[in-house]
Amino acid sequence: DTEVTQTPKHLVMGMTNKKSLKCEQHMGHRAMYWYKQKAKKPPELMFVYSYEKLSINESVPSRFSPECPNSSLLNLHLHALQPEDSALYLCASSPWGGGVGNQPQHFGDGTRLSIL
């Protein structure tokens, strides 16, 4: 079992739906990340939260909206997605904020998202 928990594991939604992905960690980590991974490709960074504040947004379309309600929880709100947004969405955490540096990243097992 991973220490970063993502729910749901699978999600199928239409292009007009609104849904949210959830990520939790109870390791006391202060940096959390969202990645998007297409089949047979490495993960692509989307957002970084450092000490519960958004510090990096890698030019992600506004149909993806991140939220960090507290230091243990990270959400990704989805609205009006496109078929090309179908992918594995991974959450990760690191002990400290302020730059990944030499810190390890702990990944969840992801949410497999399919857009119809």
Add this chain to the structure above:
Amino acid sequence: KNQVEQSPQSLIILEGKNCTLQCNYTVSPFSNLRWYKQDTGRGPVSLTIMTFSENTKSNGRYTATLDADTKQSSLHITASQLSDSASYICVVSVDSNYQLIWGAGTKLIIKP
């Protein structure tokens, strides 16, 4: 341009055999190099993290080496097991906030 290249793209070996995966990078300024194992449908799991001054690091049957002069790294797997079947990804950290350059990975298949 910062790049990480891995070889081979895929590899099939018999259970119990050893293998070595390669990673070449052109990343500057360099902070550290990581190897991850990713099982199909799972998130990546960190195997090793090496800084500039470290030449080798082990994690069980996995041993990573780093040559910062030639900008090359390798991951050696000893006495392979069926559970080693996965993608192995080399990632180099740029010495700035959060930028990680990911390789495309090597898909390793262990056959009984």
